[in-house]
Amino acid sequence: IMRKLLLAAIAASLMLSSCGKVFYQVYTVEAPGSIEKENALVYENEDCKVMYNLWSEDGYIGFIFKNKTDKDLFVILPQTFFIKNGVAFDYYKNREYSKTEIVSSGVSLGIAVSGKYDLWRDRYGVPSSLNANENRQRGVSKTIVEKENPIVCIPPHSSKEISEYLISGQLVRDCNKKQAYPRKKSIPVTYSKDDSPLIFKNRIAYTFDNSGKDLKYVENEFWISELINYAKKEAISKKKYQECESDVEVDTYVFKIASPYKFYNSYKGGSAF
Template identity: 30%
Template sequence: MHCKTVPLALLLVATLASCSSANFYQVYQTASETVKTKSDRYISYENDHCRVSYDLWSENGNAGFTFYNKTTEVIYLHLDESFYVMNGVAHDYFQNRTFLSGNNAVTAKTAGMGFGRYGIINTLSSTTVDSKMSGVEVLEAKTIAIPPNTAKRISEYDITRELYRDCNLLRFPSARKVTTKSFTAENTPLKFYNVLNYTLGTNEARQKITNDFYVTAITNYPEKEVIESVRKDFCGEKEALATKEMSGVAPDKFWLRYQKSEKDNRKH
């Protein structure tokens, strides 16, 4: 973006408003010892029974997964024995909720506590989106049946909403001062994994999968370094209007968006 010529008295204001962005992005790169197969769309773990695929790319990161049944029998995924674990703290996939479903899901009643995709779910809480709606109450299932050669999507938790700060990482860098903080599996600030328990057909023996991840690099960017205008192409024709999209999209990355306030002058 180019600055326009303005009177000297307005130069500082114009520079801040037109040439600088208050928006910044913290981008996380991850690695895994178990989820190793990678494509443009997902990273995955696979055994003889199933394929578990992940696409972490989203704001705050998406710890959810798609569970594909490779067998000729029904697989039963036991959510009451499956957990999302972040830095040693386990969160339940089964939370004993009741949903009211009609044309739209309008009420979720919770017994127990868990950290849901939109924040803490408090003990015995009830959230109503539209009290005028009516429908059927549906109890949350402890076990999900996945038929042969089909998949089901499970998405409950963000990876993190807490901005990582470090003395060697500028919070509000210019394009020329963008740096990356790298980590190993031993000193990473963020380890997370899914523990999934399932049974195959009538076999009652539990099968356990642990899909682990850890953060290997964190980079802070000013908005103009990661947001680009794109005119999408469909059947060889460009869209008339450009849309803004993030660059560097990858299924083993995720990001947090944050802002710089006028009162916050801390560099790190």
């Protein structure tokens, strides 16, 4: 009886000490056929190169599709799918978009960033509700209606980003409170493809004929192979950032556990398990 009471007291202590604290459940994936370069997971054949960086809250399954050939390449969205645990989700939804733009006579505040695939340069920063780079411009507004195109044309030796879905916002639950709310990080839980809680892939259809004939397919498959829960202090570090030599250094927070092979979900102590 005394031992049971002691275990219950330890469990209660863990719950109280973790209550309200932020934790991160981090998933490492297997990605057969990929190689890691240029801060991305890269799949490649004679026609194209497909690049991923999964790291984000809930996982980013959007991709950059590069045409390696000397002729136009067409990605056929109605035959392109995100497939999660055997369930297929459409990339083409036949939607119309309405957006309002500000037409300003002032100087553009946009910043061009040099380097290859800098789309992912800031991926490892810790998300914040504060947007320090918010633009305030005055001008005349106009509304534009655009219809979703079922075919994405990619010119020779160029690339486009295609995105629609996040991987998963669901936590893999664990009744072991010490595992769920670690002081630093939990013991890794490993999976094979047969027992993985999540198997997902993109099936991308493309052709060199804009009528949609002679389709080819690329299938990029992933599955969760490892899971670790992290306390916030173990997952994040503070770094000094300076845009240019004359700029003042500012403190920035980054994920020190980030990788293009990983994604995460965040949760608070006492609320998720």
